[in-house]
Amino acid sequence: MKLEKSNDRVIAxxxxxxxxxxxxxxxxxxxxYLVVTVLCAAFPGILLYLALWFLMPARDVNKAx
Numbered sequence: 001m002k003l004e005k006s007n008d009r010v011i012a013x014x015x016x017x018x019x020x021x022x023x024x025x026x027x028x029x030x031x032x033y034l035v036v037t038v039l040c041a042a043f044p045g046i047l048l049y050l051a052l053w054f055l056m057p058a059r060d061v062n063k064a065x
Contacts, residue, residue: 004059012053 006016008026019029037045 004057007059012049013059014049014052014056017056017059 003021004017005013006020006026007013008016008020010016010030015030015033016026019026022029033045033049036043
């Protein structure tokens with residue numbers, strides 16, 4: 001499956017898109033991303049999220065999920 005932003009979004013649909021691509025729960029991906037971002041000083045989570053916000057394509061609304 002192609003990695004694209006999800007309609008299941010809290011901010012931009014990034015974690016929801018990653019979860020759909022992996023077949024995981026979006027809530028689980030959001031919690032894991034938050035934990036890794038807070039606990040790892042070497043993981044630039046906010047910068048990565050912003051980059052993905054601009055680089056990940058949006059889902060075509062006419063396409064079936």
